Amino acid sequence: xxxxxxxxxxxxxxxxxxxxxxxxxxxxxxxxxxxxxxxxxxxxxxxxxxxxxxxxxxxxxxxxxxxxxxxxxxxxxxxxxxxxxxxxxxxxxxxxxxxxxxxxxxxxxxxxxxxxxxxxxxxxxxxxxxxxxxxxxxxxxxxxxxxxxxxxxxxxxxxxxxxxxxxxxxxxxxxxxxxxxxxxxxxxxxxxxxxxxxxxxxxxxxxxxxxxxxxxxxxxxxxxxxxxxxxxxxxxxxxxxxxxxxxxxxxxxxxxxxxxxxxxxxxxxxxxxxxxxxxxxxxxxxxxxxxxxxxxxxxxxxxxxxxxxxxxxxxxxxxxxxxxxxxxxxxxxxxxxxxxxxxxxxxxxxxxxxxxxxxxxxxxxxxxxxxxxxxxxxxxxxxxxxxxxxxxxxxxxxxxxxxxxxxxxxxxxxxxxxxxxxxxxxxxxxxxxxxxxxxxxxxxxxxxxxxxxxxxxxxxxxxxxxxxxxxxxxxxxxxxxxxxxxxxxxxxxxxxx
Amino acid sequence: xxxxxxxxxxxxxxxxxxxxxxxxxxxxxxxxxxxxxxxxxxxxxxxxxxxxxxxxxxxxxxxxxxxxxxxxxxxxxxxxxxxxxxxxxxxxxxxxxxxxxxxxxxxxxxxxxxxxxxxxxxxxxxxxxxxxxxxxxxxxxxxxxxxxxxxxxxxxxxxxxxxxxxxxxxxxxxxxxxxxxxxxxxxxxxxxxxxxxxxxxxxxxxxxxxxxxxxxxxxxxxxxxxxxxxxxxxxxxxxxxxxxxxxxxxxxxxxxx
Numbered sequence: 226x227x228x229x230x231x232x233x234x235x236x237x238x239x240x241x242x243x244x245x246x247x248x249x250x251x252x253x254x255x256x257x258x259x260x261x262x263x264x265x266x267x268x269x270x271x272x273x274x275x276x277x278x279x280x281x282x283x284x285x286x287x288x289x290x291x292x293x294x295x296x297x298x299x300x301x302x303x304x305x306x307x308x309x310x311x312x313x314x315x316x317x318x319x320x321x322x323x324x325x326x327x328x329x330x331x332x333x334x335x336x337x338x339x340x341x342x343x344x345x346x347x348x349x350x351x352x353x354x355x356x357x358x359x360x361x362x363x364x365x366x367x368x369x370x371x372x373x374x375x376x377x378x379x380x381x382x383x384x385x386x387x388x389x390x391x392x393x394x395x396x397x398x399x400x401x402x403x404x405x406x407x408x409x410x411x412x413x414x415x416x417x418x419x420x421x422x423x424x425x426x427x428x429x430x431x432x433x434x435x436x437x438x439x440x441x442x443x444x445x446x447x448x449x450x451x452x453x454x455x456x457x458x459x460x461x462x463x464x465x466x467x468x469x470x471x472x473x474x475x476x477x478x479x480x481x482x483x484x485x486x487x488x489x490x491x492x493x494x495x496x497x498x499x500x501x502x503x504x505x506x507x508x509x510x511x512x513x514x515x516x517x518x519x520x521x522x523x524x525x526x527x528x529x530x531x532x533x534x535x536x537x538x539x540x541x542x543x544x545x546x547x548x549x550x551x552x553x554x555x556x557x558x559x560x561x562x563x564x565x566x567x568x569x570x571x572x573x574x575x576x577x578x579x580x581x582x583x584x585x586x587x588x589x590x591x592x593x594x595x596x597x598x599x600x601x602x603x604x605x606x607x608x609x610x611x612x613x614x615x616x617x618x619x620x621x622x623x624x625x626x627x628x629x630x631x632x633x634x635x636x637x638x639x640x641x642x643x644x645x646x647x648x649x650x651x652x653x654x655x656x657x658x659x660x661x662x663x664x665x666x667x668x669x670x671x672x673x674x675x676x677x678x679x680x681x682x683x684x685x686x687x688x689x690x691x692x693x694x695x696x697x698x699x700x701x702x703x704x705x706x707x708x709x710x711x712x713x714x715x716x717x718x719x720x721x722x
Numbered sequence: 723x724x725x726x727x728x729x730x731x732x733x734x735x736x737x738x739x740x741x742x743x744x745x746x747x748x749x750x751x752x753x754x755x756x757x758x759x760x761x762x763x764x765x766x767x768x769x770x771x772x773x774x775x776x777x778x779x780x781x782x783x784x785x786x787x788x789x790x791x792x793x794x795x796x797x798x799x800x801x802x803x804x805x806x807x808x809x810x811x812x813x814x815x816x817x818x819x820x821x822x823x824x825x826x827x828x829x830x831x832x833x834x835x836x837x838x839x840x841x842x843x844x845x846x847x848x849x850x851x852x853x854x855x856x857x858x859x860x861x862x863x864x865x866x867x868x869x870x871x872x873x874x875x876x877x878x879x880x881x882x883x884x885x886x887x888x889x890x891x892x893x894x895x896x897x898x899x900x901x902x903x904x905x906x907x908x909x910x911x912x913x914x915x916x917x918x919x920x921x922x923x924x925x926x927x928x929x930x931x932x933x934x935x936x937x938x939x940x941x942x943x944x945x946x947x948x949x950x951x952x953x954x955x956x957x958x959x960x961x962x963x964x965x966x967x968x969x970x971x972x973x974x975x976x977x978x979x
Contacts, residue, residue: 338901339937352901372905375884377852377866379859380902401901402856405937416774420793420931420955427860427956484726490870491736497867498748505750505809508860510955511796519796520750540733547729718858 227252229290232592233439235655238671241280241293247303249281249296254308256283256292262573262586264291264658264667266305266315268298268323269680270343277323277343280682282656282669286591291656304330311573314692332358337400337721342408353382358396360386365393368703372401379717385703392706395698397691402721410681414441414515414649423510426685426719431457431464431500432661433683433719434513436668439594440657441515444649444672451596452641453517455633458596460500460509460518462626465662467496469619469626470541472714476616477548479708480557488544495537502530517643524639531631538627545620558613562697562709565610574693576664576686578713581618582610588660596633610697615712649676661686663716685719737874741973745813745960752794752809753958755787755825761806772801775924775933787825789815790927790941793955816952816965820943823927823951833950835971840916844890845970847879850920851889851913855906856938857896857930860956861923865893867959880966886910891918891949897925897932898939910946918969920950922962927951 228240244252257263264284268277275297283292296302304327305312316327317336324341326333334356340349353372360367366387372380380401386394406421422437423430435457442449474489497507504512504520512518548554564574569582579586588594589602605621607614651674659666664686673679694713701709738745747753764783770776777791778798799807814832817823822831835841854862868875869882883889886909898906910919921942924930929940942948952965967973 352904372902373853373886373909377854377862377869377882379854379862380905401899401905402854402896403899403901403937404856404897404932404935409932409935416772416797417931420774420795423795424858424860424931424955427858428863430860484730487871488729488733490867491733491872494867494870494872501748501751503750505748505752505796506794507958508863508956510794510860511752519800526749543729543732547726550725716859718856 227292227294229292230656231290232588232594232656232658233443235443235650235653236293238652238654241295241654243278244294244296246296246298249279249294250303250305252294253281253283253305253312257309257311260287261285261292263309263311263315264665265656265669265682265684266312266319267669267682268319268325269671277325279319280669282667284592286586289592293654298325301326301328303328306330310571311689314688335400337403339400339403339405352400353398355398357384357398358386358394360393362388364388381717385706387703390702390704392698392701392703395695397695399691399717399720402718404722406722407681407683411678413678413681419514425683425722426687426716427508428468429464429661429663429666429685429716429719431460431509431513432659432666434509435461435595436657436659436666438513438515439659440655440668440670441649442646443657444653444655444670444676445515445646446650447516447644447646449517449644450641451599452638453643454595455636456503456518456522456641457513459630459633460503460512461659461661462629463496463500463503464509465626466623467493467500468662468714469623470496472711473545473548473616473619475711475714476558476612476708477554479711480554482548482551482554485544485548488540492537492541492544495533499530499533502526514643516646517641519643521641522639524637527637527639528634531634534627534630541623549617555613557708558616559611561612561705562701562712563609563611564693564697568696569610569693572692572696573689575689576660577618577622577662578615578664578690578693580605581607581614583608586665588658588665592658594658612708612712651676663687663714664690683722685716687715687720690715691720736871737877738872740873740960740963741967747811747813747958751811751813751958752796754810754812754815754830755789755792756808756810757785758806758808761804763804766803768801768803769798769807772797775928775931781826784827788823788928789825789953790820790823790951791924791930791933792953793924793931795955813958813960814964815954815957815961816950816968818950820927820948820951823953833965833968836918836949836969840918841971843916844918845972848966848970849881849883849888849890850893851883851886851891851909852893852895853906853909855894855896855902855926855942856899856932857923857925861895861925864956864959865895865922865962868963873959873963875963875966878967878970878972886912887914889913889917891920893920893922894926894942895922897929897935898942898945900937900939903939903945906942907945918949919946920952920965920969921948922952923957924953924955927953930955
């Protein structure tokens with residue numbers, strides 16, 4: 226019997242069944258066939274008697290549960306990827322971190338270019354030097370871009386295999402932002418832990434810090450009062466607002482539609498400034514803390530925020546209406562970078578990108594936690610999975626987030642106090658899911674017998690979704706890459722950790 | 723077309739009057755830290771132990787504050803039992819040297835302009851290439867907004883260019899991860915001389931939250947010679963803009979109003 230766990234709950238490590246590698250594999254393949262998603266798949270060595278233990282957490286979205294199972298491996302195990310493509314990136318990570326070979330995986334290349342954790346002798350391959358996929362033929366040419374890009378963005382390397390303007394394949398090679406955060410978290414929590422969480426992905430500070438806080442609160446048996454949970458949810462929705470409107474502006478810019486591009490640049494700043502009203506930082510730094518939030522908010526300040534939000538939302542509506550009413554913009558968005566629902570499911574995409582392809586998953590609905598558990602959250606989705614679907618869904622989610630925040634006015638209770646959290650449950654496993662603006666953020670914490678982190682696993686939504694971008698680029702014009710890329714807007718640092 | 727124009731009218735003029743007018747910052751904004759000497763009992767070190775990056779040290783019974791390491795998190799002010807640690811709303815914090823980032827008994831040394839040769843060259847047209855060398859994308863977010871209509875750095879002749887060969891200098895963010903070191907060095911070499919190097923954010927200055935990481939450098943200072951340090955995690959866009967204007971000799975005042 227495989228145990229299941231709910232969002233932001235823990236279970237003793239001894240309750241997790243250790244299967245032999247082949248039945249472990251079989252359970253995962255079978256469950257994924259029945260509709261589960263791989264939320265986490267990782268190796269760790271918290272137990273000195275086994276070389277590497279592989280954990281799998283399978284999310285069953287309809288039921289709001291995660292199955293947890295593990296297996297011990299020494300050098301290799303039969304790969305999941307041939308039957309379960311969504312394991313592809315996870316298995317490359319396991320190979321890179323632990324030097325464990327998933328036998329039968331056809332694309333075992335590093336994803337972050339660092340030396341393996343397990344052996345001290347093996348060094349990392351030089352960054353960006355890998356056996357890149359190549360298309361051969363007289364008229365085929367390869368375009369290499371990055372790591373340093375032409376805009377103010379993070380580093381990453383892209384290789385396009387092109388025939389004329391058509392892209393046959395895009396390979397994405399990351400790792401330039403690798404800071405070894407997961408490794409540094411071992412032995413925590415300590416005073417560095419929160420800054421690490423806040424800088425996993427700077428544009429998702431609230432999302433990742435909330436995921437961490439939910440996790441340690443569950444392990445400490447700490448209950449956070451509902452006014453504080455509502456404040457966290459408000460900050461999370463503010464983060465979504467700022468990023469979504471910024472992306473819509475950038476998409477407009479990528480098709481050369483400058484009015485909406487410049488309006489949205491400003492409106493995004495207005496949303497960031499609302500977050501700064503909550504905590505002093507435009508990115509939500511210093512706000513979410515274990516046991517609650519670091520800053521109080523009184524009723525008049527919250528009403529002030531809601532008033533500003535209402536006024537900004539009018540500006541947002543006029544800026545975005547212009548986008549949908551401009552035929553040349555819509556024509557560029559439609560049927561560009563299409564990702565089918567089947568591909569999105571197979572690759573295990575999460576969040577906005579998955580929903581735009583018609584996969585109706587949302588942590589706020591499927592694994593509700595905190596303020597989202599108060600009432601059912603209506604999930605929204607698109608149909609076609611093209612740039613238009615991803616753009617339009619952003620707008621729908623903006624409207625929903627504005628409504629969510631303003632709706633909290635009536636029940637707003639000020640002067641809530643942060644609870645102190647105690648020691649963490651020893652020898653346990655806890656999982657925490659948050660629907661960040663990109664999608665599902667998954668944190669898994671394993672504690673040792675002292676209640677310190679023996680292993681801490683972070684899965685940013687970008688980890689699932691980068692391969693989705695590569696697939697969406699197939700048979701597209703290379704000049705549409707900026708547009709497709711922006712429509713996903715994935716995180717480099719959230720992936721590289 | 724008419725709809726576009728109508729929307730344009732409705733969106734109004736949004737560029738801030740900075741630097742002619744001082745900006746309005748959020749009430750909880752954490753700018754230049756300050757210690758209320760009368761409240762600080764000098765023998766406790768709660769602020770020192772609470773700091774995640776060891777930015778605060780006690781010297782001669784006086785807390786010294788290294789803004790190059792400071793993440794501007796609220797931990798020290800929350801930890802101080804005497805209410806002696808405050809964050810003021812002063813957003814101006816850029817300096818020309820690493821040492822000037824330390825707040826102690828001396829007056830805080832805000833950035834002075836470039837020397838004559840570079841100032842003449844770059845004073846009216848200053849084009850920068852941004853290299854993100856690790857970090858969390860937060861500094862990039864706050865650098866990027868300088869190009870929006872709110873800050874509109876184009877009006878000062880400052881801009882971001884796509885190629886290092888077209889640039890007068892580099893803005894560097896992030897602690898310089900080992901995986902970005904060679905790309906950063908190549909980009910630096912591609913910028914024609916004379917050039918300017920600007921370190922934006924705690925990571926680029928000291929390593930920030932990643933100080934002493936096994937896979938990253940402690941900032942850019944020991945790799946390249948830095949002309950301007952802009953502290954913060956991330957710095958407010960106005961902190962960056964103020965620093966750039968001071969570097970170009972277009973802003974001198976030390977008093978706020």
